[in-house]
Amino acid sequence: xxxxxxxxxxVEDNPSDAELTIRALKKNNLANKLHHVxxxxxxxxxxxxxxxxxxxxxxxxxxxxxxDLKMPKVNGIEVLRVLKADLRTKKIPIVILTSSxxxxxxxxxxxxxxxxxxxxxxxxxxxxxxxSDLGMYWLLINQAPK
Amino acid sequence: xxxxxxxxxxxxxxxxxxxxFLVLKPNTPDFTIVAVSEAYLQATKTKRKDIIGHGxxxxxxxxxxxxxxxxxxxxxxxxxxxxxxxxxxxxxxxxYDIQRPQSEGGGFEERHWSPLNSPVxxxxxxxxxxxxxxxxxxxxAVMKQKAKEETDATRIELDKKSLFIKNNQERINGIxxxxxxxxxxxxxxxxxxxxxxxxxxxxxxxxxTLSEELQSHTLLLKxxxxxxxxxxxxxxxxxxxxLDKNGFIQNWNKGVKKIKGYDIDEILGKNFNxxxxxxxxxxxxPEKLLEKAVRKGKAIEEGWxxxxxGTFFWAYVVLxxxxxxxxxxxxxxxxxxxxxxxxxxxxxxxAVNKELEAFSYSVSHDLRAPLRAIDGYAKILExxxxxxxxxxxxxxxxxxxxxxxxxGNLIDDLLAFSRLxxxxxxxTDLNMNELVEGALYELNKSVxxxxxxxxxxxxxxxxxxxxxxxxxxxxxxxxxxxSSKVKEPLIEIGxxxxxxxxxxxxxDNGAGFDMRYVNKLFGVFQRLHTxxxxxxxxxxxxxxxxxxxKHGGDVSAEGEKNKGAIFKFSLxxx
Numbered sequence: 001x002x003x004x005x006x007x008x009x010x011v012e013d014n015p016s017d018a019e020l021t022i023r024a025l026k027k028n029n030l031a032n033k034l035h036h037v038x039x040x041x042x043x044x045x046x047x048x049x050x051x052x053x054x055x056x057x058x059x060x061x062x063x064x065x066x067x068d069l070k071m072p073k074v075n076g077i078e079v080l081r082v083l084k085a086d087l088r089t090k091k092i093p094i095v096i097l098t099s100s101x102x103x104x105x106x107x108x109x110x111x112x113x114x115x116x117x118x119x120x121x122x123x124x125x126x127x128x129x130x131x132s133d134l135g136m137y138w139l140l141i142n143q144a145p146k
Numbered sequence: 147x148x149x150x151x152x153x154x155x156x157x158x159x160x161x162x163x164x165x166x167f168l169v170l171k172p173n174t175p176d177f178t179i180v181a182v183s184e185a186y187l188q189a190t191k192t193k194r195k196d197i198i199g200h201g202x203x204x205x206x207x208x209x210x211x212x213x214x215x216x217x218x219x220x221x222x223x224x225x226x227x228x229x230x231x232x233x234x235x236x237x238x239x240x241x242y243d244i245q246r247p248q249s250e251g252g253g254f255e256e257r258h259w260s261p262l263n264s265p266v267x268x269x270x271x272x273x274x275x276x277x278x279x280x281x282x283x284x285x286x287a288v289m290k291q292k293a294k295e296e297t298d299a300t301r302i303e304l305d306k307k308s309l310f311i312k313n314n315q316e317r318i319n320g321i322x323x324x325x326x327x328x329x330x331x332x333x334x335x336x337x338x339x340x341x342x343x344x345x346x347x348x349x350x351x352x353x354x355t356l357s358e359e360l361q362s363h364t365l366l367l368k369x370x371x372x373x374x375x376x377x378x379x380x381x382x383x384x385x386x387x388x389l390d391k392n393g394f395i396q397n398w399n400k401g402v403k404k405i406k407g408y409d410i411d412e413i414l415g416k417n418f419n420x421x422x423x424x425x426x427x428x429x430x431x432p433e434k435l436l437e438k439a440v441r442k443g444k445a446i447e448e449g450w451x452x453x454x455x456g457t458f459f460w461a462y463v464v465l466x467x468x469x470x471x472x473x474x475x476x477x478x479x480x481x482x483x484x485x486x487x488x489x490x491x492x493x494x495x496x497a498v499n500k501e502l503e504a505f506s507y508s509v510s511h512d513l514r515a516p517l518r519a520i521d522g523y524a525k526i527l528e529x530x531x532x533x534x535x536x537x538x539x540x541x542x543x544x545x546x547x548x549x550x551x552x553x554g555n556l557i558d559d560l561l562a563f564s565r566l567x568x569x570x571x572x573x574t575d576l577n578m579n580e581l582v583e584g585a586l587y588e589l590n591k592s593v594x595x596x597x598x599x600x601x602x603x604x605x606x607x608x609x610x611x612x613x614x615x616x617x618x619x620x621x622x623x624x625x626x627x628x629s630s631k632v633k634e635p636l637i638e639i640g641x642x643x644x645x646x647x648x649x650x651x652x653x654d655n656g657a658g659f660d661m662r663y664v665n666k667l668f669g670v671f672q673r674l675h676t677x678x679x680x681x682x683x684x685x686x687x688x689x690x691x692x693x694x695x696k697h698g699g700d701v702s703a704e705g706e707k708n709k710g711a712i713f714k715f716s717l718x719x720x
Contacts, residue, residue, distance in 0.1 A: 016519035023526065070511055099511040122514055122554030124522040124547075 007139055009032040009062040011043040011079065012097065013071040017120065021066065021097070024131035030139055035062070040074030043067070044082060047089055058088050064138040065094045069105050077105055077112070084113040095139050157181070161194075166204075167529045168278040169266075172229055176201035189282050191255075192243050202278075207245035209254040217242030224263050229273050234264035239283060258287030291397070302487055310344075317346050333361035385482040392473050393418050393436055405484045407454035418480060421451045423458070439465040440475050448485070453567065460489035505562050513557055521550040527633075552683075556671075559685035563670060566692045571610045573697075578604035578650065581611075595626045596655075597635035604641045605648045607717045613693045614717075620686040621652040621713050627680055628711065629656030647699065647716045655710040659703075667703055690715070 012018040018036055027033035037043045038088040043065070044052035047128065048058050065083070070074035076096065096109050096117035106117055118134050121127045160167065160181060166189050167179035174507040187194055190206070197205045203222070218238050224235045243254040259280045266275035311318070317340070324335050336357070337350035347460065356491050378386055378399050388397035395413050402408060406421060419432035426432070427447065438445035444466045451461040460485040470476050498586035504544060531617045532540060582601055599622075607614065622637070629635035638653045644692040658665070658672045666672040668691040687701075694701050700720045705711035 014515055014519075016522065017515060020522040020526075099514045104289065120514070120518060122521055122557075123515045123551055124518070124525040126523065127518065129524075 007063040007137070008035070009043065009046060010034060010036045010064045011040065011065060011071070011076070012068045013038050014068070017068070017097075020124065020127060021131050024128040025135050026068050027128065028132045028135060029133070033039035039071045040076060040079040043076065043079050047083060047092070061089065061092050063093070064074065064135075065092055066097055068097045069109075070099070077108055080112045080114060082111060084116075095138065134136055157327055158631055163510055164284065164705050166280045169278075170202055170225070170276045172225075172276065173201070174654070176203055178202070179205065180552055186280070189280075190257075191247055191250070192244075205244070206244070207233055211254060212241070212243060215241070215243065219335070221261065224261070225276060225278075228263045228276055230266050230400045232267060232271070232273055234262065236261070237261040239287065239373060250287070257282065265444060286613060302482050314344075314346055321346070321350065324364065328357065328360070331356040331364055333364065335475060348458055383483065385480075387418060387482075388479040389418055389436075389478040391477050393432060393478070396477065401482075405453075405459070405482060406451070421461075421482075423450060423452055430627065435463075436478065439467045439478055443467055451482070459484050460486040464709075474589070502564070509557060509561070510536070514554060517550045517554050517557075521547050521554075524550070546646065556683045556685075559683045559689075560670075563689050563692065564615075564650055566689065566696070569610075569612070569613070569696075571696060573608050574611060575616055576607045576609055578607050578641065581615055582622070583618045585622055589623055589626065590617065591608070593626055595630055597626055597629055597637050599637045602638070602640040604639070604650065604699050605643060607648060607650075608720065609697050609717055610693075613696070617690050617693050617715060620690050621715070625652050625654035625656065625711075627656075627682070628658075628675075629654040632656055641717075644716075646719050648719060649714050649716045651712055653710065653712040656712045658705040658707050658709045662709050664703055664705070668701065680705075 005095060008031065010018060010021060012021065018038075022036065025034060035046065037046055042051075046053045046056065047061065047065075047118055049056035049060070050091055067076045067079060080096075082093060083092060083094065087121070093115045096106070096114050098106065099120050109117060116134065116138075118130050119138050121130065155485075160169075161184050162184050164185060165183060166186040167181075167183040168179060169187055169305050170177035171180045179200055179202055181402055182194055182197060183191075187197075192205065202225075203218055204636045206218070208218045213641050220237060221242070228235050237260075240259045242257055242259050244257050246255050260283050261278060261280045264277050264279070265273045266277060270275040319667040321337050323443075326338050327333070327335055338345050338353075339350055381399055382401050382404045384399075385401040387402060390396050393413055394417050396415075398410055398413065402410070402413070417432070419427050422432055431447075431449075435445045435447055444464060447463045449461060449463075450458045453459055455545070462479045462485045466479045466481075467475050468477045468479060521639055524543050526549075528543050532543075536542065579601060582604065585666040586599060586601075588698050625637045626635075629637060631657060634655075636655050639651070641648055641650045643649075657675065657680070663674050666674060668687045669684075670688040672688075673682060675682070682693075694715050696718070699716040701713065701715040703711060703713050
C-alpha cells in the first residue's frame with residue numbers, strides 16, 4: 001500500500017481526533033486514499049521515504065497534508081519547517097489543524113509558509129463541516145502545482 | 147634850609163622822598179631826631195613837630211605789653227655799632243610796635259620792620275648823622291607768622307596723630323587680627339575695650355556688636371546646613387552622588403556604601419561610569435545620560451549596575467543637572483535606588499504571567515480535545531445507532547452533547563476573559579451609533595428575537611474599537627436574551643455627558659434581577675439565572691467590566707425582578 005498514490009496524509013497523535021477527521025472526510029468520499037501517521041517523526045519518514053517508509057519515494061508526494069500542531073517527539077511546527085525548507089517538498093499544500101485560533105504558533109506557521117489552518121471546533125457538526133470543506137478545497141478545487 | 151649852590155630845596159625833597167627815612171644826630175646816650183620823611187611819619191602815625199628835636203627812644207619806646215619786646219635795645223646796639231665802625235649796618239627784622247595816637251584809642255600797634263642804619267661822615271671823618279631807613283614789613287611778617295602758626299598747628303596735630311598711631315599700633319593690629327578671623331567665619335574673638343574711650347574703642351564696640359550678630363546668624367546657617375547635610379548623608383536607601391560637569395565624583399552619602407558597597411575614598415574623584423557594566427560603558431551610556439540631563443534637565447534610567455563585590459543590582463537612576471546663576475551646568479546630582487527586589491518580583495510576575503498564558507493555551511488545547519471526542523462520538527453514536535435507542539436513550543445522548551458544547555463555550559469565554567488582561571488598548575474615535583447598529587446587525591443574524599430596539603443619538607466615544615464593540619455586543623445580547631420572554635420586548639440605548647465622562651445605558655423590560663445580588667452580576671461564572679431560565683456562561687459581564695476598567699471607565703446595573711434592567715457604562719472623554 002505504501003506505493004499507492006496517497007491524496008491525504010493525516011498527521012494526528014490524538015486517535016479520537018484522527019477518527020473523527022477520517023469519518024468527516026469519508027462522508028464526503030475524500031478519505032479513499034488517506035494515510036494516517038501518529039507523530040511528526042513518522043510524518044517526515046513517510047514524506048521523504050525513509051525509516052519504515054524506505055520503500056516510498058519523496059516524489060510520490062501526498063496531495064495535501066493535514067498537520068496537527070501539538071504532537072509528541074517532532075511537533076507540527078518542526079514538520080512544517082522541514083517540509084517547507086526542502087525544495088522537493090515545499091510545494092505540498094499543508095493545512096494546520098489546531099485546537100485554538102489563539103494559538104501563538106499560527107503566526108509562526110504562516111511565516112513558515114503554511115497554506116491554511118483549521119480550528120478544530122468542539123462542536124462535531126462544525127468540525128465535520130470544517131474538515132469536509134478543506135478536503136474539498138485542497139483535493140478537488142485546488143490544482144496542486146506539478 | 148636852602149642850598150645856595152644848586153638852588154634845590156633838599157629839605158622838601160628829603161621829606162617827600164618815597165621811603166621811610168629818619169635822620170638822627172648822635173647825642174649820646176640817645177639819638178636826636180633831626181629830619182624825617184613824610185612816609186615815615188605816616189608809617190609810625192607820628193607828626194613831625196612832635197618828634198623833631200626829641201630823642202629817638204623817647205619817641206619810640208618798647209611796647210610795655212610785649213614782654214619780649216627788644217626793639218629799643220637792638221636798635222641802640224645797631225646805632226652804636228654804626229658810630230663805632232662808621233659803616234652801614236643792616237638789622238635783622240624787628241618787631242617794634244608803634245604807639246597809637248590817643249585820637250585812635252592809644253596803646254600799641256604791632257609793626258615789623260626791616261631797618262638799615264647808615265652813617266653820614268663829616269670832613270673829619272666823624273659820624274655827623276645816621277640815616278635810619280626802614281621798610282614796613284608788618285603785613286608780610288604777620289602773614290608769615292600766621293602761616294607759621296598754622297604749620298605749627300598742623301605739625302602738632304600730625305605729631306599727635308602719629309603718636310596716637312604709635313601708641314595704639316598694638317591695638318590696631320589686634321583689631322586687624324580679629325577682622326581677619328571674620329573672613330573665615332570665626333566670630334568668637336572680641337576686641338578689648340580700653341578705659342580711654344577713644345576712637346578705637348568706638349570702632350571696637352561697633353565691630354563687637356556686628357560680630358555678635360554675624361555669629362548668631364552664622365550659627366543658624368551652620369545648623370541648618372548641618373541638618374540638611376546630615377539628612378542627605380544619613381539617607382541609606384538612596385545612593386546620592388554629586389558629580390562635576392564631566393561626571394567625576396565629588397561628594398556622596400552613606401547610601402553609596404550601602405547600595406554600591408564602595409568606601410568613600412575608593413570613588414572620590416573617579417568617573418561615575420565605574421558603576422556601569424562594560425557593555426554599557428562601551429555603548430557610552432553614562433555619557434549619553436549626562437548629555438540628556440544637560441539637554442532636558444534630568445535623565446532617568448533603569449538597568450543593571452555593578453557593586454564593589456562584582457555582583458549586580460537593578461538600579462533606578464535619576465541624574466539631575468545643577469546650574470549656576472547664569473544657567474551654566476556646573477555638575478549633576480545622581481540619585482540611585484536599588485530596585486533589585488522589585489525587579490526580581492517584576493521578572494517573577496512576568497514569568498508567572500507567561501506560565502499562566504501557557505496554561506491558558508494548554509487549557510484551550512488539551513481540554514477541548516476530549517470535549518471534541520465526547521461530542522463527536524456522541525454524534526457518531528446518534529448517527530450510527532440512533533435508531534436502536536429509544537426516546538430516553540436519545541435524550542441522554544443529546545444531554546451529553548449539550549454539556550460538551552457548553553463546556554466548550556465556557557473554555558472559549560474564559561480564554562477571552564484572560565486574554566483581556568494582556569491586550570493593549572488602541573484608542574480611536576468611535577461613532578457609537580454606527581458601532582451599536584453594527585453590533586445589532588450581527589446579533590440579528592445569530593439571535594432570534596422580537597425586541598424593538600430604540601437607539602437614541604449617542605455621543606461619540608474614545609476607545610478600542612474591538613473591545614468597546616465587545617461591551618456593546620455583550621450588553622445588547624444580554625438585553626435581547628433576558629427580554630425574550632416578555633410580550634413586547636423593548637430595548638432602549640442612550641447616552642449622556644456627565645462631567646468628563648460619557649455614560650451609555652442599555653435598558654430592557656425583561657426579566658430584570660434582584661438588587662440584593664447586584665454585586666454578583668460582574669463576577670466570573672456568576673449567574674443570577676439558571677440555565678433552564680436563560681442560557682449563559684456567566685462571563686459576559688465580567689468581560690464588560692474588565693474592558694471598561696482598562697479604559698478608565700466603569701459599569702453599573704440597576705434592576706427589578708420581572709420589570710427589567712438598566713446597564714450603564716461610562717467612558718472618559720479623553
